[in-house]
Amino acid sequence: MDGMVEENGSSGGAGSADPLAGAGSAAASSTPHVVAVTSIVQLTLPSQAPSAQVQSVIQPNQQSVIQTASNIQSVQLPKGNVILVSKPSSVIHTTQGTLQTLQIKPEPNTLVSSQGQSCSDESCSDDEGPKRKYREMLTRRPSYRKILNDLGGAEIAENRMGTKPGCENEVSLSSPLSFAPVIPAGALQTDGGLHTLAVSGAGSGGAIVQYATNQDAQFYVPEDQTRKRELRLLKNREAARECRRKKKEYIKCLENRVAVLENQNKALIEELKSLKELYCQQKTE
DNA sequence: CGGTGAATCCGTCAGTATCA
DNA sequence: TGATACTGACGGATTCACCG
Numbered sequence: 321m322d323g324m325v326e327e328n329g330s331s332g333g334a335g336s337a338d339p340l341a342g343a344g345s346a347a348a349s350s351t352p353h354v355v356a357v358t359s360i361v362q363l364t365l366p367s368q369a370p371s372a373q374v375q376s377v378i379q380p381n382q383q384s385v386i387q388t389a390s391n392i393q394s395v396q397l398p399k400g401n402v403i404l405v406s407k408p409s410s411v412i413h414t415t416q417g418t419l420q421t422l423q424i425k426p427e428p429n430t431l432v433s434s435q436g437q438s439c440s441d442e443s444c445s446d447d448e449g450p451k452r453k454y455r456e457m458l459t460r461r462p463s464y465r466k467i468l469n470d471l472g473g474a475e476i477a478e479n480r481m482g483t484k485p486g487c488e489n490e491v492s493l494s495s496p497l498s499f500a501p502v503i504p505a506g507a508l509q510t511d512g513g514l515h516t517l518a519v520s521g522a523g524s525g526g527a528i529v530q531y532a533t534n535q536d537a538q539f540y541v542p543e544d545q546t547r548k549r550e551l552r553l554l555k556n557r558e559a560a561r562e563c564r565r566k567k568k569e570y571i572k573c574l575e576n577r578v579a580v581l582e583n584q585n586k587a588l589i590e591e592l593k594s595l596k597e598l599y600c601q602q603k604t605e
Numbered sequence: 606c607g608g609t610g611a612a613t614c615c616g617t618c619a620g621t622a623t624c625a
Numbered sequence: 626t627g628a629t630a631c632t633g634a635c636g637g638a639t640t641c642a643c644c645g
């Protein structure tokens with residue numbers, strides 16, 4: 321478990337601040353097999369499984385993943401945490417470097433402490449029940465932009481022509497179905513005689529301000545509305561960043577898991593081979 | 606060196622989930 | 626039930642390798 325121990329020694333508080341670290345971070349009172357670290361994640365397993373298998377990928381300076389095959393549950397450990405194995409029969413099988421496979425035999429009446437985890441594997445879909453399955457069945461409808469493209473932009477043209485010339489402050493609070501051009505708040509789009517200003521509101525709907533090409537034309541944009549929109553966009557921008565970061569992390573975790581499984585497979589093949597040889601030897605004797 | 610296609614990143618929209 | 630967070634989809638911008 322070198323990778324775990326040397327990873328960091330900071331007091332991370334079991335990573336409770338990390339959204340991915342939702343694993344039960346209770347410090348365990350039983351004697352750990354791994355010591356000299358400050359943050360501990362205890363992983364216990366369901367009692368139904370007579371023998372559960374836990375796979376873990378521990379890499380320095382990265383978040384780690386533990387996955388159990390028995391109940392198909394995945395747990396993500398914030399970096400710097402360790403797995404606390406509470407049974408003396410635990411086996412830590414290190415195949416190479418930082419990749420480790422951990423096999424433990426669970427205590428009766430133990431629980432899976434990884435509630436609320438982002439289920440980072442399709443294999444755990446069963447845990448989520450019909451809700452998730454239902455969600456997976458749903459397909460997103462095409463975006464309005466795509467619809468617009470399919471329609472050849474006819475609607476927008478129609479919409480523009482529908483505005484009264486010289487009607488300076490016509491703000492049509494459109495439904496979400498309006499084909500508001502996607503331009504930054506306050507940006508102007510000019511097209512022939514009409515200008516269009518997208519001032520989508522804070523909700524999912526949007527507003528389109530249209531005004532004549534007259535240079536003196538004025539348009540009315542509620543300040544509060546634009547402020548709200550900017551705030552929403554800012555938050556969404558950051559959320560998108562975070563989402564992509566998590567996605568990348570998840571993919572990395574999957575790749576790590578592949579590596580673990582490959583190593584495990586290799587080790588099992590070797591073990592089988594040696595056992596066969598042993599068996600043949602004993603048979604000939 | 607310019608054109609091009611693939612890959613990647615980023616911002617935005619929109620639908621869903623979750624929480625107070 | 627409304628507000629907020631999350632995330633898939635989409636499109637634009639940028640980068641990079643490759644080719645003529």
